Amino acid sequence: MLSTAKTPGDKVFAFVKRYLHGKSALTKDIYDVKRENFNKLQNHHVQFFKDLLGDRTITDLHELEKYNQEWMRCVRGYSALALKPKTTGEVSEILKYCNDSNLAVCPHGGNTGLVGGAVPVFDEIVLSAELMNDIIHLDANSGVLVCQAGCVLENLDAIVAEAGLMVPIDLASKGSCHIGGNVATNAGGLKLLRYGNLHGNVLGLEVVKADGTIIDCLSTLKKDNTGFHLKHLFIGSEGTLGFITKVALQCPTRPKSVNVAFLGLNNFDKVLKTFKEAKHDLGEILSAFEVMDTATIEFMKEKLDISSPIGKYPFYLVIETSGSREEHDAEKLNFFLQSCLEQNIVSDGIMATETHKVNAIWSIRERVPDGFRKCGHLFCYDISLPLENYYLLVEDMTKHMGNMAIRVFGLGHMGDSNLHIQIEVEEFSRDLKNYIEPYIFQRTKQLKGSISAEHGMGFLKAKYLDFARPSSNVQMMKDLKRILDPKGIMNPYKVFPW
Structure with a gap:
């Protein structure tokens, strides 16, 4: 009892x-x-x-x-x-x-x-950190936001929008994720292609060490070379070195013009060509380049009754531009789309400039995680790969799983080589997990990729740290852990092999 x-x-x-x-x-x-x-x-x-x-x-x-x-x-x-x-x-x-x-x-x-x-x-x-959600200061002149770590990402973006700014990170989970967690995992997201990762956008942090010591690295200066840049120790450390309490974030100017295109393509070679064309033709206004395969759209239809607005194709792209002049940006995107269609790189597509239509297109990509909990079980992997090998892993895992999987599907932030690969099965089993891992990580390494692109190692990947990093790197990480957290009380069993 x-x-x-x-x-x-x-x-x-x-x-x-x-x-x-x-x-x-x-x-x-x-x-x-x-x-x-x-x-x-x-x-x-x-x-x-x-x-x-x-x-x-x-x-x-x-x-x-x-x-x-x-x-x-x-x-x-x-x-x-x-x-x-x-x-x-x-x-x-x-x-x-x-x-x-x-x-x-x-x-x-x-x-x-x-x-x-x-x-x-x-x-x-x-x-x-859920009650640590105060905005401490927003400087509209410099574009610097200082806030507590428990602020929800979407709420932060709405607040800085009033000053004509935007948060430089955009995630499908923005309605519930915390900025402190984003920093602790060095989250990437949909707009990394344009705005870079958090190591470049976080100006300062306040962190509490395991022994209660408060580390004040909460600088709001863009340039400060007085000694070691200690804040970078905690960005991506996943709560193993300390607890982030405050964040100083550089917020860029909010774009006045946002355009989105949803495209259908017949093979991955054409996806690569489209990306190359987009960088050339759209240049400074290109803000996102997302890819999904047909199995992803089939998954969305089955789980959420969301369909492709342009019919069935092997691959789909969501391309976003953002800038300061609507006519200029729309003209550039139109020219790009016409060029791709004339070259037979893109087979079909639609373009949106009105906010509600832009949001509708983005929801096709952003709502994919909403379907995850409607599965029996989903093995999710967050990988970085060289672009020439980007989709090979999905094809390889599809063959590897055979009839053991309901489906294998891939999508991701192609603009920064980040692939999310999902393996849907009827139910979880250790045998299935052992069949998938470490095979998927070995193939990733063979393809010269990283086994964790933006979600970190956490618990589920921790035992593969030695496999993913050179032994000297892992040893230095362990040395830093012992210095900052000698008793090992901060987030044990995470990041480091257990």
Whole structure:
């Protein structure tokens, strides 16, 4: 019975085993991973946090559900405690206490990842940024935004839009992902082709180390060469080196003119030619170049009843331009499309300039993840590949899976060589996962790619870090981890092989 449980963690574990059996297996039961030597949460620990945060200390078993399971249902922990601080000072006190008490911590943002990086593996205390959502300062002259890490990306973009600016990152999950999580995973997204990655757009960070020390790198200057650029240690570190509390972000001018084209093509060679033509003809106004295969559109039709507006083709492109003069930009895009049609590179297409039509076209691409949870199970991989090898992996995995998969489909940010490959199956099994991995990563390496383009390593890819990086690089990462987090309490079992 639950009443016989000795600790808060035991209560949650008993609850999970009793009420969730068969619905979502625990990560520890699926994977060969052992709990590290952290202390278990005790009642006096919980009381400390209640004294500090009051009702922002979450212990209700049902409320803890959203913190314990990733949205794709691929990983599941059994944390007995989620904490929702509002200030950097509170984060500092929490981490100092956890470090002194040898309690493991799992940083948690919008929970939109695909590699199990933001949920517990065992009973780690969840440290959520969801109430750290204040805008601290917006300088319309310099285009610099300073905000707390828990701000939702879409909300930030709406706020800076009032000053004629835009957030330089655009993700399908923008309605729920946090800017702190975006920075912690060095997220890429739809507009990286135009605006670059977060290493180039983050001007400064405030971070709390594992021992509670507050690191103030919150510079808002574009040029500051006074010593090491420490902020870059935390961009892409996935919460393993510290907890990001504030972000200073460079926001470019919001375009006055946005045009989108949706195109159909008959083979991948023509996709490559179209990309080359787009860079040449559209140049400074090209802001996105997305590719989808026909299996992706079939998936969208089946799961969400969303169809191609131009009929069936082996490949589809969503091309966006953004600039300051509507007539100029529309003319350039029109010239580009006519040229591609005349050369028989593109078979068919439509173009949109009105906002509601632009959004309708983008929704075909952006709503793909909405269909993920309508599957029995989906193995999702986030890969970077040289463009000449970009689609080879989809073809290879289709052959490798044979009739074991319902479908294999690929889509992604072709403008920055980022492929998202999905393998839909009836249900998850370890045998299937072992058949897919490490084969898909080995093929990626053979094709001179990266096994993680923008979602990070998290838990699900962590054991392949040694495979993906030279041993000297991995050793330096481990050395940095030991310096900044000697007890290893920050997001254990993530990034590094377990």
